[in-house]
Amino acid sequence: MTTSTLAGVAVERDAEGFLADPSLWSEAMATEIAREEGVELTPRHWEVVRFMRHAYETTGAGPNVRLLAKTSGVSVRELYALFPRGPAKTAAKIAGIPKPHGCI
């Protein structure tokens, strides 16, 4: 765990950069995390990020990429175009939630 400042708030993050406490997350932090990941958030990215956030808040876990595609309606191919470094993992990190099961 390391402490860093995101959108003016001191937060703990694990070795891969996931937030230790998802409740501290804000949309301003999402923009900063996305930039670290080389992603400039478009409205379509935001749809996926908010979907991840909602899935985590309702089920306690973020979906892996196939489950994300099946439940969000965004195809796996488009998800990879939006988040080339691994859609579920990157979107989860940006959404401030833990890494989904079955992610690399």
Add this chain to the structure above:
Amino acid sequence: MRRILILGTGTGGTPVANRLRRALAPDDASIVCVDRDDDHLYQPGLLYVPFGRRTLPSLTRSRRAQLHHGVDFVLGEVDAVDLEGRAVRLADGTSLDYDYLVVAAGASLAPDETEGLTGPGWMERVFTFYSAEGAAALADAFAAFNGGRLVVAVLDTLIKCPVAPLEFTFLAEDALRRRGVRDHVEITYVTPLDGAFTQPIASARLGGLLAERGVELVSSFPTASVDGAAGRIESYDGRRVAFDLAVVVPAHDGPGFVTRSPGLGDALGFIPVDESTLQLPGHPEVFALGDATGLSTSKAGSVAHFESEVVVENLVATFDGRPPLARFDGHTNCFLELGHGEALLIDFNRDVEPLPGHYPGPVGLPLLAPSRLDHLGKLAFESLYWHALLPGHSIPGVASPMPTRGKRLSMLRHPAYAGGPT
């Protein structure tokens, strides 16, 4: 009299049924198992079928015959589970009420999830040994394969027995070498993971073994499509790998009936039980184990086996009105065939990744190192499976909590290790 309904009679459901039958008096509980056929396949044996070392009939026995006297067996396809009504509807319209439900219905292969996979070339030059038919069909193709590019490709991260594609690769390399054609074959291992395996120490060792055998490793490759006619697979980021013979592990889904049962599981059919008690949140009378769960644990026979002990303990406690105190730690134990008459054993749980040492204690089978003894252990396990694991007998030294004795725990402080037990 209360009824316990068990859906699925494989590596998880069978020992649960048999242990419950011994734990609960016949006057107190009836135990009913449902399965779609009466063929219990020893799935680890499918690995040997492509090499002509085993045949399907020798790996298959009656499901019913593995269940103790006093366990009822119903042949039928499950249509859906009604959690609120506590009933399971079968495809023929029969409804079975339950007081306790155990879902142990396994995972199913979803080859249609990968673009092109079941198109031209499927079962001709593109195969999987993860199904009985696939393994048998591959045996003919592999026997006739004496030169060209062999690609072993893992198409998703959530698969059964994540070591099996590595084992297939090692055994194929060995078989081609014995046949005298190894020099005419290029072997490539393609995986969506960033290395040969998920966990750092094991991944480094297994990656080293692939390199020693002259196998090219293509990692971080999320497969988008398989083109059997053109002989190539392509990733989402546009990379391509060409093949003459492809052996793939398709994506997996949970049992089909889960997606037809509101509240039971996710859209892929996996059941999100509590990782420690194996109960469905909000439904303490519902348990799931084995490949059908949505847990982060590997989908492996050993996991189903270790979980079966926890399910039985917690179900009996719930049955008796006591709190469910048994906890599953994520214990996984896998023998990995390496060819050359050797195998390698890995043993780990949620907190402790596979480490070198010995299992189950300082005097035991070598861990994470090529060993003749581990190969013999893998072969001997098949008999234990039918005669001890399925009947629900304890196997000395093999139990649900992961042993730490015998393991080089100091390696968890190795610089290569990023995380660590919490």
